[in-house]
Amino acid sequence: MDVKSLCLGALSLKDASGYEIKKMFEEGPFSHFYDAGYGSIYPALNKLLADGFVTCTEIEQEGRPAKKVYSLTETGLSSLKEDLNKLPVLDKTRSESITMLFFGHLLSPKHREEILESYIDYFRNGCECIEGVDPTGQPAGRLFVRGLGLAVYEAAANYMEENKDLLLSIDEENDETEKQNNLLVETGDAA
Amino acid sequence: MDVKSLCLGALSLKDASGYEIKKMFEEGPFSHFYDAGYGSIYPALNKLLADGFVTCTEIEQEGRPAKKVYSLTETGLSSLKEDLNKLPVLDKTRSESITMLFFGHLLSPKHREEILESYIDYFRNGCECIEGVDPTGQPAGRLFVRGLGLAVYEAAANYMEENKDLLLSIDEENDETEKQNNLLVETGDAA
DNA sequence: ATAACCATGTAAATGGTTACATGATTAG
DNA sequence: CTAATCATGTAACCATTTACATGGTTAT
Numbered sequence: 001m002d003v004k005s006l007c008l009g010a011l012s013l014k015d016a017s018g019y020e021i022k023k024m025f026e027e028g029p030f031s032h033f034y035d036a037g038y039g040s041i042y043p044a045l046n047k048l049l050a051d052g053f054v055t056c057t058e059i060e061q062e063g064r065p066a067k068k069v070y071s072l073t074e075t076g077l078s079s080l081k082e083d084l085n086k087l088p089v090l091d092k093t094r095s096e097s098i099t100m101l102f103f104g105h106l107l108s109p110k111h112r113e114e115i116l117e118s119y120i121d122y123f124r125n126g127c128e129c130i131e132g133v134d135p136t137g138q139p140a141g142r143l144f145v146r147g148l149g150l151a152v153y154e155a156a157a158n159y160m161e162e163n164k165d166l167l168l169s170i171d172e173e174n175d176e177t178e179k180q181n182n183l184l185v186e187t188g189d190a191a
Numbered sequence: 192m193d194v195k196s197l198c199l200g201a202l203s204l205k206d207a208s209g210y211e212i213k214k215m216f217e218e219g220p221f222s223h224f225y226d227a228g229y230g231s232i233y234p235a236l237n238k239l240l241a242d243g244f245v246t247c248t249e250i251e252q253e254g255r256p257a258k259k260v261y262s263l264t265e266t267g268l269s270s271l272k273e274d275l276n277k278l279p280v281l282d283k284t285r286s287e288s289i290t291m292l293f294f295g296h297l298l299s300p301k302h303r304e305e306i307l308e309s310y311i312d313y314f315r316n317g318c319e320c321i322e323g324v325d326p327t328g329q330p331a332g333r334l335f336v337r338g339l340g341l342a343v344y345e346a347a348a349n350y351m352e353e354n355k356d357l358l359l360s361i362d363e364e365n366d367e368t369e370k371q372n373n374l375l376v377e378t379g380d381a382a
Numbered sequence: 383a384t385a386a387c388c389a390t391g392t393a394a395a396t397g398g399t400t401a402c403a404t405g406a407t408t409a410g
Numbered sequence: 411c412t413a414a415t416c417a418t419g420t421a422a423c424c425a426t427t428t429a430c431a432t433g434g435t436t437a438t
Contacts, residue, residue, distance in 0.1 A: 001287050002425070009294055019389055033289040040426055042391055063435060065389040084294055085302050088287035090313065096192050096279035098224040098339070103200055103275055104332025111276050122281065140361045141295030147357075148289070148350050155346030159339050166338075170331045193397070210417055231398055233419055254407055256417040 001083060003040040004048055008072060008080040011054060017067040018042050032126060032149045045070055053079055097122070104167055116160065116167055123157035192274060194231040195239055199263060199271040202245060208258040209233050223317060223340045236261055244270055288313070295358055307351065307358055314348035 010021045010030075018041045024030055036044075045068075048054045053076035060066045072080070097119040104112055130149050138146070201212045201221075209232045216227055227235075236259075239245045244267035251257045263271070288310045295303050321340050329337070 001290065006290070009290065012294065012297065017389075018391090030293075033284055033286040033293075035283070037427065038390080039392085039428070046391090061388090064387095065434070067389060080294075081297055084291050084297050085299065088291050088306060088310075091284065091286045091288065092226070093224055093282065093284045095224040095282045097282065098336055099192065099197070099200065100275050100279050102221075102224075102332050102336045103203065103271075104335070105330050106203065106272055106275050108276065115279060119279075139296050140357050141293050144295070144354060144357045145289055145293045147354060148347065151346050151350035152343055155342050156339065159342035163335060163338060166331050166335045208417075209419090210415095228399065229418080230400070230420085237419090252416090255415090256406070258417060 001086075001089065003036045003044040004053075005080065005083045006034060006036060007041060007044050007048060007070075008053060008076055008083070011070055011072040012077065012080055015069050015071045017069050018045050019067065021045075027129075032130065032153075033145070048076065052076075101167065104170055109168070109170070112167060112170070116164065120157055120160050123153045123160070126153040127157065192280065194227045194235040195244075196271065196274045197225060197227060198232060198235050198239060198261075199244060199267055199274070202261055202263045203268065203271055206260050206262045208260050209236050210258065212236075223321065223344075224336070239267065243267075292358065295361055300359070300361070303358060303361070307355065311348055311351050314344045314351070317344040318348065 006025075007021055010016060010024050013024075016024065018038065021041055022036070022038060025034065025036055045054065045056075049056055049070070053073060054070045055073055057069050057071070058066055059069055097115055100107065100115050101112070101119075107115070127150060130146055130153070133146070135143055135146055197216075198212055201207060201215050204215075207215065209229065212232055213227070213229060215221055216225065236245065236247075240247055240261070244264060245261045246264055248260050248262070249257055250260055288306055291298065291306050292303070292310075298306070318341060321337055321344070324337070326334055326337055
């Protein structure tokens with residue numbers, strides 16, 4: 001599963017241009033479990049076009065640049081189904097916020113709280129973003145994923161709010177160490 | 192934040208060899224929010240050694256290959272703290288399981304259930320894996336992250352178990368479409 | 383005016399995975 | 411006897427990100 005398959009997936013929902021596919025990835029429910037930039041979408045679409053998995057119609061617009069709208073072909077749909085019927089690769093999550101909180105004892109209290117608060121905001125925004133999309137009439141798969149995203153984001157935000165003090169308590173525990181650490185950061189001149 | 196910073200982080204907990212760092216990533220609470228293979232860890236350690244961020248002691252062992260145990264230097268610790276005091280990059284999650292369930296209507300009912308069940312197992316195993324590590328005496332940061340992982344995994348597993356029927360109900364809704372889709376998969380000969 | 387949005391693309395750089403290479407020991 | 415564990419490393423490959431390049435329109 002790469003950006004090519006992802007584009008095929010997006011096009012299975014509706015015909016779209018590269019620009020619109022990007023929007024689908026970052027605005028729709030898509031954004032919460034996969035992402036892709038222009039630098040990967042445009043080459044992917046050109047590759048799919050060359051392979052006959054999509055067709056392309058150039059559409060002139062008044063007062064806007066022309067856009068290339070892509071449609072799935074029958075071979076494109078078959079290819080997508082083949083991808084979809086493989087066994088999924090295990091999830092890969094890369095969270096710098098969690099990594100930083102994990103090493104909370106090396107952080108200044110101020111920065112630790114800053115990270116915590118913006119991470120809570122991140123999940124609350126995620127919830128709002130999902131809730132903002134009207135689920136009426138959506139197929140079961142998308143409803144399921146929507147609910148899963150909501151459940152996970154809410155659980156994360158709630159846990160963090162309820163356990164803030166666990167992280168903030170480091171201050172009292174390690175007060176002396178903290179001071180030394182901060183001194184080191186101020187003094188140290190690493191590359 | 193790359194594998195180099197991650198190695199510095201691991202070494203801030205205790206001195207270790209590349210092999211041991213890998214184990215920390217895949218067994219400890221680490222595994223749930225970041226991962227790295229030998230192909231990135233060994234080059235990272237050599238780079239860190241060349242930069243003076245770590246020192247290396249070769250330790251001969253009876254009946255085992257010699258191992259290189261790395262320790263953080265003062266500049267290494269400063270560098271780690273610098274990394275840690277930046278603003279974290281937003282989480283990046285890549286879930287093929289969710290992508291596949293999202294396109295549930297294009298999946299055979301059997302495969303859809305298979306993905307769902309093994310995804311639930313994945314989260315349940317994640318919980319067991321986290322619970323399997325004794326939290327006694329761990330610093331606040333690690334306790335916090337431990338609890339967060341547990342909360343998120345439990346929420347995901349519970350949601351999926353409670354809403355299984357949402358996905359399995361696609362069969363009745365789209366019975367005719369399904370048959371056509373399956374026919375297409377069997378007939379189609381995409382590259 | 384200035385930023386944001388619409389719209390497409392390429393090239394270089396980054397960073398990581400996979401496969402390969404080696405080899406002894408121990409547990410099932 | 412076979413698989414797993416311990417232990418290190420390189421080279422090729424791959425995918426994606428970032429920076430660059432261009433340019434009109436619309437909203438603030």
